[in-house]
Amino acid sequence: MEVPILRQGQYLIASIQSALTDADLSHLREALIAQVGRSRCRGVIVDVTALDVMDSFATRTLRDIAQMIRLRGAETVIVGIQPEVAFSLVRLGSNLAGVATALDLEEGLAFLDRQIKGAGGNAQSHGSRSTRKN
């Protein structure tokens, strides 16, 4: 199942609607990496509210997405990790280190606004992104 990617202002929003296969997740990664350049956007939000399971493959793919998007000059924030999923991620020992997270879409947008304003709307230095990192 393909994940719809919407453009809102200078951000891309990927809203996961249902359980994703490994192939779907890999496709989402490719699509976001490509679109972040095409649309020259500054930030990406991946909404995982609908995911009732995030296993090691899903978290690894999300981490890859965040790192690749950063290499492309934009910021990523994962929003909507459910309480049960957070518990299981901690148990699993899943590594989302360095990936920004926010409670929901609204918080995610606010986070990106702060990131981009903080960097003066221009190319960001590594030192300028310090808030709310895991």
Next chain:
Amino acid sequence: MSAAIRPGLGPRKGSNNDAHETRIAIASDLDIIRARQTGRTEAAKLGFSSTDLTLIATAISELARNIVMYAKEGEIVVRIVRCKEKQGIVVIARDHGPGIADIRLTLQDGFSTSRSLGLGLPGVRRLMDEFEIESQLGQGTVVTTKKWMAVPCL
């Protein structure tokens, strides 16, 4: 979390077991989702908390992915166990793949022979209450994990 005591596939003590079993053939990444959703549904019938349901579904996801990744195909068996002392769910991942040369190594965090993070088996062990693994090179692997309800049934 208890250590392996005996192979999990043998007959159980006592005759008042009410075991219900579901088998899911695993051969693709779609089957991984099918398996964890089936496991969640079955465990929900017992009344596990939503947190436990997520832990169980995540463990099944890891086990099923191991099958697809290393053995290409196999099966996940989900067994509901209700006995006098306790009730819970048994998840068995079985394949006839290449087997594991050094089980102890695969249970170490960070170890992986493929491109995955190597969180698979140690992760599953932390998600479930009991964990047993049997593997023979060239024969296949059977992983048996169990999760018990927090409150024993009376």
